Amino acid sequence: MSQTQSAQESPFHNPMVRHGVGIGGAALLVFIAVFFLEGTLMYLVLGLAVIDAVLTPRILKMAVEEDGS
DSSP states (O other), X not given: OOOOOOTTXXXXXXXXXXXXXXXXXXXXXXXXXXXXXXXXXXHHHHHHHHHHHHHHHXXXXXXXXXXXX
16 A cells, blocks of 8 residues: 655645644644643643644645645
8 A cells, every 4th residue: 555745745745744733733732831831830741732633634635735725
C-alpha cells in the first residue's frame, strides 16, 4: 500500500498526519497538566487537551481543502 506523493502535495493531506499533530499536542498538554499543575487549573488544561485533539485535525483539514481550491 504505497502512496506516491506529488512534490506540491502537503503532508497534511494524509489524515494520519493531521490526527498525529492533534494527538501530539494534546499529549503534551496532558503531561504538563498531570505533572506540573494541580486543582482547577489542571482540569482546565486537560479540557484544552481534549479540544486540541478534536479540533486540530478538523482545522488542518479545512486548511488543506482551502489551499486546494
